[in-house]
Amino acid sequence: MxxxxxxxxxxxxxxxxxxPAYAQIDTAAREAYLVDATTGTVLLDKDGERAMPPASMSKIMTVYAVLDRIRQGRLSLEYTLPVSERAWRMGGSKMFVEIGDDIRVEDLLRGVIVQSGNDACVVLAEGLSGSEEAFANELNRLADDIGLRDSAFRNATGWPAEGHVMSARDLAHLAHRLITDFPDHYHYYSELEFTWNDIRQSNRNPLLYRNVGADGLKTGHTEEAGYGLTASAVQNDRRLILVVTGLESQRQRAEEAERLMRWGFREFENFxxxxxxxxxxxxxxxxxxxxxxxxxxxxxxxxxxxxxxxxxxxxxxxxxxxxxxxxxxxxxxxxxxxxxxxxxxxxxxxxxxxxxxxxxxxxxxxxxxxxxxxxxx
Known part of the structure; x- marks a missing residue:
């Protein structure tokens, strides 16, 4: 004093x-947002509040909604949901569910988190809300409740749809809420692989393999959105959450995310x-x-x-x-x-x-x- x-x-x-004042680091990402999860201090903000297509990163919201039902006692991991033809026909990343199967919620969650299964998302949406449209409405209500300001959902998968948007800030906030609200279930995001229907798939999160302390969360890619990643890592009991979007390739996504995460841990400290x-x-x-x-x-x-x-x-x-x-x-x-x-x-x-x-x-x-x-x- x-x-x-x-x-x-x-x-x-x-x-x-x-x-001296903080110096922003340059990044090839179209949008980028890096925040210290403990203090809420934003270390990097490049158009972090701009609404943009989140691609499969919006699946974090689908998982949050499922875990929220489990927390309320309205659902359990052992509960089974049926696979419709619509879910089976979903393109893009797949868990490879079969028509008529009844699949445990826990397996569907791992199919969404590890395998980025669009089909698993639709099974969850239809099984819990009756239709994917009704489930998207539920996501929008829940998003308002937890303070997402720049997000709107049209489906459960992040499949390109007009008006289906999130901001990098909202993705970081959602990641933080999921980590803190559901600590007993967050471990799924650090699983390196999951096998379903005799098909083994690896987790697409590149930071899980790069020795930066990463333990989640989700990649995304469409032609419009580019390559994106919402990631979290812990070093010395300090957690950072990073969102990058609009990158040109998987390699650039991996290298840029690692560079920004290492910069955040190296240049900043909690006092x-x-x-x-x-x-x-x-x-x-x-x-x-x-x-x-x-x-x-x-x-x-x-x-x-x-x-x-x-x-x-x-x-x-x-x-x-x-x-x-x-x-x-x-x-x-x-x-x-x-x-x-x-x-x-x-x-x-x-x-x-x-x-x-x-x-x-x-x-x-x-x-x-x-x-x-x-x-x-």
Whole structure:
């Protein structure tokens, strides 16, 4: 803590921590989005909010919807669904289901995740919603619920269709939600191969084979969309999520995704500013049994920045004060506002660290008299 400015109206705690502004890395991807999953800091954003055809990457949404039903108890991994002729006839990537088969949901999920099976997607859509169109409507409702802003679904597969779009930002957000909402099922995304109907297929995610800590998620390719990838990797307990689109070949997709992922881990780091429960500052209290109250964060306060960046970031504790008693421990009464190169107004709520009951009668008279004296000086 280098500087502390205290006033009745506002207190500011300024920490000197960062350095030169973040330099964007060039990429051949048409759209690219790289985010630290812990802090939410965006490390790279190239047209990340532009709606574009996601191809098979939209299958992540299909998987999310299936897992959401399992979480609600409306479905189980052992439940079986029938294969229609329409599902069997689906082109593109296939699980190679057979007409009339009843297939377990778990096997269908692996067919979607590992093999990118369009046929498996249709079996799930028809079995759960009656038709693929009805399932797409369900995807749109669910997308609204989880905060996808630039996405619209017309089918379960990502097959080219007018109006079937997602943004790179939405894909990254969806990947993060799937990882955090369904940790017991995320392991399917790291399976390297899956065999169905005596046909063994390898996982198409190139980063799973490149020693970067990758554990998911999904490739995509159509003529319009180009080659894309939504990927996540973990190194030293730090997770990054990357989306790239519009690349020209499988090789370029693999090399560019690896390069950007390694750059994110190499150039940036998460720094802990404060531990959960540690006092960050004291706020003035009006007519309380105590004249101040400790301000604490309920969770660890982390920030993602470049290794070389240490002197330009500021963290300010802001509150309207003095704060009137009584106060309860855990009551939000202030905000920690973090700003700097690459960090746009990140705010952390701060709460009272202890209870502050109202002052007694004589204590209130003393505090009011002291306040009047200070006002006259």
């Amino acid at each position: 280098n500087v502390i400015l205290r006033r009745l109206g506002m207190a500011l705690l300024i920490l000197f921590l960062a350095g 802990e500013l404060f531990e959960a429960g540690a006092m960050i500052e004291e706020a003035d209290v009006w007519l309380g049994a105590s004249s101040t109250v400790p301000l604490v964060a309920q969770n660890d306060v982390l920030v993602t920045m470049r290794h070389a960046a240490r002197e330009e970031m500021t963290a300010k504790v802001v509150y309207d004060g003095p704060i009137a008693a009584p106060l309860q421990a855990g009551q939000q009464i202030a905000t920690l506002r973090i700003e700097g190169p690459g960090i746009a107004g990140h705010e952390v709520p701060l709460v009272a660290g202890v209870d502050v009951p109202p002052a007694g009668y004589f204590q209130r008279i003393y505090q009011k008299a002291r306040y009047l004296l200070l006002e006259r000086q």
